[in-house]
Amino acid sequence: MKIVVIGGGAWGTALAVNTCRAPQAQRQVTLWLRDAQQAADLERSRENRRYLPGIGLPSGLRVSAQVLPDLVSTCSETDLVIVASPMVGLRGLLQQLQHCKASVAWLCKGFEAGLGDAPGLMGHEIQNQIAPNLRAGVLSGPSFAQEVAIGLPTALVAASRHAGVRDALVAAFHNPTLRVYANEDVVGVEVGGAVKNVLAIATGLCDGLQLGLNARAALITRGLAEMTRLGLALGATSDTFMGLSGLGDLVLTATGDLSRNRRVGLALAQGKTLQQSVDELGHVAEGVYSARTVVQRARSLGVDMPISNSVVDLLDGRLQPAQAVAALMGRGPTAESV
Numbered sequence: 001m002k003i004v005v006i007g008g009g010a011w012g013t014a015l016a017v018n019t020c021r022a023p024q025a026q027r028q029v030t031l032w033l034r035d036a037q038q039a040a041d042l043e044r045s046r047e048n049r050r051y052l053p054g055i056g057l058p059s060g061l062r063v064s065a066q067v068l069p070d071l072v073s074t075c076s077e078t079d080l081v082i083v084a085s086p087m088v089g090l091r092g093l094l095q096q097l098q099h100c101k102a103s104v105a106w107l108c109k110g111f112e113a114g115l116g117d118a119p120g121l122m123g124h125e126i127q128n129q130i131a132p133n134l135r136a137g138v139l140s141g142p143s144f145a146q147e148v149a150i151g152l153p154t155a156l157v158a159a160s161r162h163a164g165v166r167d168a169l170v171a172a173f174h175n176p177t178l179r180v181y182a183n184e185d186v187v188g189v190e191v192g193g194a195v196k197n198v199l200a201i202a203t204g205l206c207d208g209l210q211l212g213l214n215a216r217a218a219l220i221t222r223g224l225a226e227m228t229r230l231g232l233a234l235g236a237t238s239d240t241f242m243g244l245s246g247l248g249d250l251v252l253t254a255t256g257d258l259s260r261n262r263r264v265g266l267a268l269a270q271g272k273t274l275q276q277s278v279d280e281l282g283h284v285a286e287g288v289y290s291a292r293t294v295v296q297r298a299r300s301l302g303v304d305m306p307i308s309n310s311v312v313d314l315l316d317g318r319l320q321p322a323q324a325v326a327a328l329m330g331r332g333p334t335a336e337s338v
Contacts (some may be wrong), residue, residue: 001027003172004075005082006031006093008042008063010283011107012084014145015173020058021151022175030062030073039065051283055149060294068096076101080168081141086284087112091126098131103168105137105160109193109249110290111297119300120191120293137165138186139173140193141244142252144259148178155179157244159189181244188240191231196250197261198294198308199223199286203254204265205314205321219307220254226305228338231292233301238338261287268314269321291315308332 003247005016008031016031022269034041042048046057057063064071075081075097082108083093090108097104111120121129127136137160148154158169158180166182174180202223206215227250240246253259264285267277278288295312298305310328313319319327 001080001172001321002078003027003029003080003082004032004071004078005084006028006071007082007084007089007107008035008038008048008051008144009084009086010048011143011148012082013048013052013057014055014149015082015084016061016106017052017055017057017140017149018151018178019173019175020061022177027172028062029060030064031057032066032068034065034068036065037064040273050293051052051145052146052149055146059063060107060282072096072100078102080105080172082107084108087123087286087290090123091130094127094131094134098134100134103135103137103162103165105139105158105165105169107139108286109140109190109198113289113291114293114296118174119297120290122187122194124190125136135162135165136160138189138193139169139180140189141247142248144252144256146258151177153177153179154242155181156188157181157183159183159186159245161186183239183240183243183245185240187234187243188231188236191234191236192227192241192246192249194286194290195223195227195230195294195308196234196246196253197285198249198291198311199287200253200259200261201265201268201285201287201291201315202307202311204259204262204267205269206265207262208227208266208269209321209325216255220250223254223307224250225338226303226307229303229309230298230301230305232338233303234297260285264288274315274317287311288315 005012043063081104087108087110114120141156158166160166168181174237264277291312314324
């Protein structure tokens with residue numbers, strides 16, 4: 001099986017490393033990097049020192065910095081193309097891949113930034129807009145790149161309306177350390193992946209302020225209700241939010257200290273500015289960039305998302321951390337429901 005991974009960040013590298021190391025793997029994997037110098041460094045050191053230091057690349061993993069149009073022209077000879085860019089790069093890459101005959105799946109989670117009054121879109125909405133004939137899907141779920149790269153047990157979900165894409169993702173990545181479950185609900189999987197990043201910022205803030213485990217549990221649970229409300233309004237299936245890409249990814253990202261979005265919340269609780277918090281990461285924290293779009297989409301659909309609203313107010317400087325907590329706790333009583 002021939003697989004091309006476009007993007008040499010932490011997650012793209014980790015997935016390429018994991019599938020190459022799988023026992024009896026009959027896979028030819030190419031990791032493509034935009035930066036020729038970075039690609040040369042990876043090839044020379046056999047290590048992604050920028051994003052996954054200390055984790056060696058398997059000998060069978062090919063590294064490429066081929067001009068992207070040339071790479072795309074050969075994708076029809078490939079079984080599966082994985083787009084491992086941040087959300088901001090997805091549109092451009094899907095546009096270049098729109099005539100690709102292979103199955104395509106992206107890894108990024110979030111909403112594209114909206115333009116003017118137009119709401120930001122999720123990956124499948126971007127794909128429907130610019131590459132409607134592409135056989136595409138998304139690979140998502142609770143996963144830290146570092147753990148996947150070293151082969152710690154992980155479970156993911158492969159979502160697509162095309163059975164062939166789901167099958168290709170399972171065939172490519174299911175192995176003794178990585179379980180891949182198939183799901184047709186692309187909308188639900190993508191909503192879960194987008195909203196959990198915003199909620200992880202809130203949980204990081206909660207823990208940074210030392211509000212206690214009761215508060216953390218309440219925040220995650222009511223955050224899951226917000227996620228589900230938005231997903232149902234967008235056409236998702238409710239069961240998806242109790243699965244890997246919903247509850248699973250939310251718990252991991254909200255409580256795991258490798259979570260970039262959680263670390264942003266922790267830094268804000270310490271009194272750091274948003275810019276300082278982001279600069280310290282050195283990586284993209286998608287929740288920072290998609291929070292406003294999550295709230296914008298929710299408002300356009302009449303969906304109540306008070307936790308997400310508070311995160312946006314915090315990021316935009318309209319509320320201080322203690323004020324955000326007071327605003328949430330000061331809301332009137334209501335029935336527990338989605």
